[in-house]
Amino acid sequence: MPGGAVARVLVDSPLPQLDQLFDYAVPERLRERVRPGVRVRVPLRTGGRIADGWLVELADTSEYGGTLSELEDVVSEVPMLVPEVWALARAVADRAAGNASDILRLAIPSRYVRVERSWLASPGEPGPPPEAPPPVHGAPAGRVEAGVDGGERMTLTADPRPLRLPTGEWVGAWAVALAQAAAHALHRDRSALLVVPDYRDQEQLEAALRALVDSRRVLRTDARQTGGDRYRAFLDATRDDARIIVGNRSTVYAPAARLGLIAIWDDGDPLLSEPLAPGVHPRDAALVRQEQSGAALLFMAHTRSVEVERLVGIGWVQAIEPAAQVRPKVVLTEQQASPEPGSARIPSSAWRQAQEAVREGPVLVQVARPGNAPLLTCDRCRETAHCAACGGTLVVPRAGGDPRCVLCGTSASGWRCPVCDGTRLRAATVGASRTAEELGRAFPRSLVILSDGERPVLRVGAEPALVVATRGAEPIADGGYRAVLLLDGERMLLRESLRVAEDCLRWWSNASALAAPGAPVFLVGVGGALATALSTWRQPEWAATELAARRALRFPPAVRVASVTAGHAAVTRAVDAVRGIDGVDVLGPAPTGEEDEGLQRAIVRFDYGAGARVARELRAEMIRVATERRRPVAGRPVRRPPVLRVRFDDPDVP
Numbered sequence: 001m002p003g004g005a006v007a008r009v010l011v012d013s014p015l016p017q018l019d020q021l022f023d024y025a026v027p028e029r030l031r032e033r034v035r036p037g038v039r040v041r042v043p044l045r046t047g048g049r050i051a052d053g054w055l056v057e058l059a060d061t062s063e064y065g066g067t068l069s070e071l072e073d074v075v076s077e078v079p080m081l082v083p084e085v086w087a088l089a090r091a092v093a094d095r096a097a098g099n100a101s102d103i104l105r106l107a108i109p110s111r112y113v114r115v116e117r118s119w120l121a122s123p124g125e126p127g128p129p130p131e132a133p134p135p136v137h138g139a140p141a142g143r144v145e146a147g148v149d150g151g152e153r154m155t156l157t158a159d160p161r162p163l164r165l166p167t168g169e170w171v172g173a174w175a176v177a178l179a180q181a182a183a184h185a186l187h188r189d190r191s192a193l194l195v196v197p198d199y200r201d202q203e204q205l206e207a208a209l210r211a212l213v214d215s216r217r218v219l220r221t222d223a224r225q226t227g228g229d230r231y232r233a234f235l236d237a238t239r240d241d242a243r244i245i246v247g248n249r250s251t252v253y254a255p256a257a258r259l260g261l262i263a264i265w266d267d268g269d270p271l272l273s274e275p276l277a278p279g280v281h282p283r284d285a286a287l288v289r290q291e292q293s294g295a296a297l298l299f300m301a302h303t304r305s306v307e308v309e310r311l312v313g314i315g316w317v318q319a320i321e322p323a324a325q326v327r328p329k330v331v332l333t334e335q336q337a338s339p340e341p342g343s344a345r346i347p348s349s350a351w352r353q354a355q356e357a358v359r360e361g362p363v364l365v366q367v368a369r370p371g372n373a374p375l376l377t378c379d380r381c382r383e384t385a386h387c388a389a390c391g392g393t394l395v396v397p398r399a400g401g402d403p404r405c406v407l408c409g410t411s412a413s414g415w416r417c418p419v420c421d422g423t424r425l426r427a428a429t430v431g432a433s434r435t436a437e438e439l440g441r442a443f444p445r446s447l448v449i450l451s452d453g454e455r456p457v458l459r460v461g462a463e464p465a466l467v468v469a470t471r472g473a474e475p476i477a478d479g480g481y482r483a484v485l486l487l488d489g490e491r492m493l494l495r496e497s498l499r500v501a502e503d504c505l506r507w508w509s510n511a512s513a514l515a516a517p518g519a520p521v522f523l524v525g526v527g528g529a530l531a532t533a534l535s536t537w538r539q540p541e542w543a544a545t546e547l548a549a550r551r552a553l554r555f556p557p558a559v560r561v562a563s564v565t566a567g568h569a570a571v572t573r574a575v576d577a578v579r580g581i582d583g584v585d586v587l588g589p590a591p592t593g594e595e596d597e598g599l600q601r602a603i604v605r606f607d608y609g610a611g612a613r614v615a616r617e618l619r620a621e622m623i624r625v626a627t628e629r630r631r632p633v634a635g636r637p638v639r640r641p642p643v644l645r646v647r648f649d650d651p652d653v654p
Contacts, residue, residue: 005025006025006026008022009023009042009055011052011101012101024070025069027071034058034071036056036057036058037082038055038074038076038077039075040054040071040072041074054086054101082255088103088292089103093280095615096615097622098277098278102278106249106274109230112228125216126242126243129217130186130187130212132187133180137173137180138159138322139177144181144320148296148298149296151290152318154297154298155308155311155320156300157301158177158300158301159174159322161515161517162476162477167211170478171208172204172513174300174301175204176208178194178265179205179208182194185260189242191242191259191261192243192261194246195282195286197269197271198472199224200473204476205265219244221233221246222251240257242257242258249274249282252264252282252289259289261295261297262290262296262297263300264282264286264298264299267283267305267308268502284649302512302513303506303539304540304543306543309543310547313547319540327536328515328519329515330522330523330534332527333349333523333524333525334531346487353483353522354485357520358446358465362460362461362464362466362467363466363481364467364484364511365468365485367469368470376426377425377426378422378426379426380422381417381420394415403425446464447464447466449475456473458476459478467481474511480514480519481516484512484514485522488524489504489531490525498555505539509534523535529545556649559605559608560606561648562647562648563601563603563646563650564601564602565592565600565644568589571589571602574602574646577620578614582607583609587602588600590602603653611648626643
């Protein structure tokens with residue numbers, strides 16, 4: 001065949017047996033349009049179907065001995081799958097025993113023909129590169145800049161206070177530090193990828209970038225954009241100009257010319273966990289991309305995640321000590337000399353401070369959950385109260401009356417605790433709406449602002465106000481809050497999860513960082529090592545202690561885990577395939593709770609060094625199950641083909 005007459009194509013399909021490159025002949029009519037990275041349509045031999053795919057590379061010959069099928073068409077002549085993104089997708093998919101096409105579906109947005117034509121007709125003006133930006137805020141002079149220039153892997157504990165930008169806007173000091181690091185990379189004519197958990201963080205980071213670089217150099221990629229805007233931003237990222245690309249999880253896969261920096265803010269936030277297959281966390285994708293590209297990698301947070309602490313412990317990531325020991329003034333109500341009588345939700349000392357502070361400016365009250373109905377626990381042992389009929393959670397109805405089940409509505413009259421035989425219930429927490437109503441009555445002359453998932457508030461002014469916010473929905477206040485009350489700490493810790501303490505410490509730390517310098521922060525109802533870590537602002541030490549405890553128990557991230565879900569026979573064959581690998585042990589299988597489907601789940605734990613082999617073996621089992629043929633039995637309904645689900649680093653594994 002003539003040069004470039006064979007196209008190697010990745011078919012866009014979730015089927016594991018199709019996760020490989022297939023050779024197709026390039027017909028003469030398409031010879032001038034094909035190039036690596038373009039979208040194509042190809043025929044599949046089964047049923048005469050046509051499928052979408054990506055042309056990964058062109059070759060002169062094929063190892064296939066038969067006659068090659070021809071490409072059906074070229075969908076778009078814009079090469080959107082750049083080589084570095086393909087290499088990243090292939091590597092992270094193999095690491096997670098997943099499909100590369102699933103990764104590319106996250107990385108590359110849907111095509112908009114009109115936007116593409118407009119983009120091809122305009123050359124695009126990225127704007128001038130920035131002047132030399134100031135040193136990164138909160139870090140020793142020149143330390144982060146030297147790391148960016150040298151392609152180092154770094155972690156930095158963010159300065160916990162708000163800062164005022166030259167534009168007059170207030171943002172967290174962390175946003176200024178990340179913007180300065182990205183501006184430094186851009187000054188060196190290198191691109192930067194900035195990954196944040198949600199739009200609240202993105203708004204602050206973009207405000208900080210506007211004060212440092214030309215807005216034409218900043219590209220936004222997130223789910224709140226229209227499809228056309230996101231597609232245009234992606235096309236702009238494929239140009240040869242250095243850019244700063246800001247967005248959520250999928251930003252780590254964005255194309256970037258001369259990548260110089262990958263930065264992730266608050267990598268422990270659950271919002272960064274990828275729910276779609278194969279469930280690769282952007283932190284892991286960033287680590288792979290850093291190795292492939294040689295770019296610098298920066299993790300920044302108020303609370304270092306246990307995963308990053310493991311990387312620091314093995315020397316893979318360098319911890320940068322903050323330039324100055326700045327920390328909020330945290331007061332632990334559980335350690336007060338005169339403890340509160342009874343079970344007051346807001347201790348008198350915190351109440352008095354809030355009354356005084358609200359005269360000067362905004363006061364933040366963080367609560368555990370939205371809504372009105374309180375969650376109930378046993379008054380004696382504090383065990384969460386569940387319905388005796390169906391196991392649902394018991395709450396107090398908004399209209400009042402006896403506690404009822406949130407699922408079946410059964411009254412809880414005559415309830416008895418299965419743990420201690422107690423018969424009395426108590427409210428573990430009150431929702432944000434009810435808290436706002438109660439504070440409105442207690443502070444009749446103060447403005448009460450409610451911020452939660454349904455009614456988000458991004459910013460509040462410096463005027464006096466009581467701001468009631470659920471965890472993670474706290475708005476930033478001009479000049480910082482004059483006082484912060486962290487309520488429902490005991491309720492937050494009731495959640496059954498391996499990461500509950502880590503999550504609570506992060507929620508409390510992020511809220512504490514919104515306080516004005518010197519303003520009091522009250523943590524209500526929580527004591528022990530976790531509260532001490534917050535009050536002394538020594539979160540890295542707590543993360544190291546937590547990692548040591550997990551290592552003793554062989555819990556993530558001391559080891560990696562993979563959940564394997566299918567029928568009993570398929571799960572048994574899959575775990576048997578990996579049992580003999582050094583460093584592997586298996587928990588289960590056990591029923592998943594979906595009795596109607598007869599599914600079981602096993603947990604495979606393994607050392608990091610065994611990850612590649614475990615992924616290969618489980619991947620082979622997935623393909624075997626997917627291609628297994630079952631003969632129909634007379635008189636029996638035809639069942640769906642069996643599926644073996646494998647999730648590496650599953651966040652739902654307790």
